[in-house]
Amino acid sequence: MIEVDNLHKSFGESHVLKGISSNFEKGKTNLIIGQSGSGKTVFLKCLLGLFAPDEGSISYDGKIYSELSASEQRNLRQEMGMVFQGSALFDSMTVQGNVMFPLGMFTKQSKSEMQDRVDFVLKRVNLVDAHNKFPSEISGGMQKRVAIARAIVMNPKYLFCDEPNSGLDPKTAILIDNLIHEITQEYDITTVINTHDMNSVMEIGEKIIFLKNGLKEWEGSNKEIFKTDNEAVTDFVYSSELFKKVRQMYIEERN
């Protein structure tokens, strides 16, 4: 479980996060949504330890990150997996090399044990024929799968995803969403996803946090988001005509 308490972060004059508190439960897919510039990426980078908060604390299963020594922080990071918006695969390595990288770096497994693990996770993300291809030789959707495979290869406790389905076609985006959701439940991981994608919100958002101007404006589940009266949330989530109709149908159905 990740607990965030009164998180503040500024860059010069710009106060980006203004006292965010929340918690992210184990085995659940948690979504952070909000307009561009609302502070989602900064919030995620604070969770990852890439930015140090100016005020407030983040604790991982009771361990407050800022109170850990540098080596303890690095050890904790080894329990985190991250799927970047642009995948961030090492372009000089093959798919297999990318997925094997954390194993080679942090475990004492033999080559064959590492190979078995790589085969297993690549199969889990439905990538069986891409072992020897370089990231530039595979599609965006496949790159995202490799990034997910690399993120889960060490059996992380925490999985973070920054807009994992941006730039993907709707069908692939749903596949990626479902894959992350399944992995979260299967391995009992605490997953936090930054997203703009409303399909993700509706499909996999077990807990959703809506950020606006650096503040937590709303918090709830994908079921509750249909019912909310919060104007900022409804303006953002139901900005398209399609979603407005979906919401209308849902409310009518309930009545």
Added chain:
Amino acid sequence: MNYIASIGSYFIMIKEVFKKPTKWSIMKTLILKEIDELVYGSMGIIIFISFFIGGVVSIQTALNITNPLIPRNLIGFATRQSVILEFAPTFTSIIMAGKVGSYITSSIGTMRVTEQIDALEIMGVNSLNYLVFPKIIAMLFYPFVIAIAMYVGIFGGWTAGVFGGFSSSADFVEGLQLDFIPFHVTYSFIKSIVFALIIATIPSFHGYYMKGGALEVGKASTTAFVWTSVVIIIVNYILTQLLLG
């Protein structure tokens, strides 16, 4: 003020490079790869340039000897001194700042803009150690490049002097042996080790701390080349004063 901050950041970076070392089995592979890329991969251009620079020094010395009382062995002497003291260590290092330095800045800078460095950090890898340390170790082989540059430069001078009709082989070789001070070679190697550290670290600094996108990677490479060259020139002056002055 920015310059002072950058110098401070540079030394903090150097300190971080030596913290939390990467697993030796992985580091060994990285070092061998960097030796291949940075040192072995530069041999062709270094040999080519050294040969012709040595030749030009030899020809220009010969053309400037107008007084018949000056012995012809001065051509070999001047070529040796110029090549060993300055052309091999300093001129070659400026070329390496362009070739190797821009490669280092652009490769690390691209990793920065594509979030590959963030990915390393999140995994718990000391990215500075992983990326910069192997380059520093690889560049410690740089004096071997300089030794080859010295040999080829003098050979180029001999070729141009003898086959261009400016000097006999015997005169040239006599000049090469005239008043030879072995410490000049040591001085040259000391300089080349210091320059190697500069070539490995300043471009790494510019790549690692760059911000922006693809365009900024190009700008960072240019800036890195300029600063590496400036620092090499200044350090060259200081070392010459300290070691030979």
